[in-house]
Amino acid sequence: MRFAANLKWLFTELPFEARFDAAAAAGFEGVEYASPYDHDPVKLAGLLRAAGLKQVLINTPADADACRADGFRDGFERAMEYALALDAGLVHVRAGARPEGVSQERAYARLITNLAWAAEQSSGGGVRLVLEAQNRRDNPGRVLRTQAEAAAIAEALGAGHVGVLLDLYHAQIDEGDLITKVRELLPYTFHYQVADPPGRHEPGTGEIGWRAVFAAIRDSGYEGWIGCEYEPLRRTLDGLGWIEELAG
Numbered sequence: 001m002r003f004a005a006n007l008k009w010l011f012t013e014l015p016f017e018a019r020f021d022a023a024a025a026a027g028f029e030g031v032e033y034a035s036p037y038d039h040d041p042v043k044l045a046g047l048l049r050a051a052g053l054k055q056v057l058i059n060t061p062a063d064a065d066a067c068r069a070d071g072f073r074d075g076f077e078r079a080m081e082y083a084l085a086l087d088a089g090l091v092h093v094r095a096g097a098r099p100e101g102v103s104q105e106r107a108y109a110r111l112i113t114n115l116a117w118a119a120e121q122s123s124g125g126g127v128r129l130v131l132e133a134q135n136r137r138d139n140p141g142r143v144l145r146t147q148a149e150a151a152a153i154a155e156a157l158g159a160g161h162v163g164v165l166l167d168l169y170h171a172q173i174d175e176g177d178l179i180t181k182v183r184e185l186l187p188y189t190f191h192y193q194v195a196d197p198p199g200r201h202e203p204g205t206g207e208i209g210w211r212a213v214f215a216a217i218r219d220s221g222y223e224g225w226i227g228c229e230y231e232p233l234r235r236t237l238d239g240l241g242w243i244e245e246l247a248g
C-alpha cells in the first residue's frame, strides 16, 4: 500500500516549504494538500522535484464549492491549472455546505449540474476527479451526505474519471461498516484518506479496527494511494509507527 503525507496535517512542526523534504526523508513517495493556491505552482513543482515526490491530490479552492451557483467554474479551472502544473493525478471537487436559504434538494441539483460540467471539461486530460462525503458532526450542512451518494453520482455521470475519495474517518463517524464499504465501493474508490475518530489522530489512537480494514483494502486489490490526513498526537515522526504495525 502506498501512503501519501498530507502536508496540511503532517510535519506542521516545520514551515510549509520544508515539509516536502521532511516527508521524503520519512519515507513517503507522495504528498497531498488541499490548497496549493497561496503558492506559485512553479515553486511547488520545484519543491516536489527536489524532494523526489509525487503530488497525489489537491482540492478545488475553498471558495468554489460545487453545490453553489456562483464561483464554481472559475475555481475548477484554477484547480485544473494547478493539477496540470503539479502533475497531480487527482482533484478533490469540494461539494461543500448548503448556502444559507438554499434547500438541500436545490443545492444537490446544483452539485450534479456543476459536476457534469466539470467531468466534461476534464475528460481525456489525465486528471481524475473525486468526491468526498464528509461527516455531519464536523461539517454541518454538507450537501454530499453518504459514501453511497458519492458513488451513485460517479456512477450516474458515467465519465470513468470521476470517483470517490473514501475518507475512513468521515465514513466511520457517520456510517461505520468500513470493510463492507471498502469492498463494495472498490470500483469507484480512486483515493483513501485515514485518521482515527474521535480525535482524528494517527490510526491506532481511536476506535477503528485498522488491521482488519487495511487487510480488506489490500485484499480488495486497491492500487491507489492512501492519504495520511490526521493531526499527529505528538511530533509527526514519533507517530509514524502505525504504518508498519497496522498496515505492514
Ligand SMILES: O=C(O)[C@@H](O)C(=O)CO
Binding pocket: 034, 059, 092, 094, 132, 134, 167, 170, 193, 229
Ligand atoms: O476530510 C477533509 O477534511 C479533507 O479531505 C478535505 O478535503 C477538506 O475539505
Ligand SMILES: [Mg+2]
Binding pocket: 132, 167, 193, 229
Ligand atoms: Mg478527507
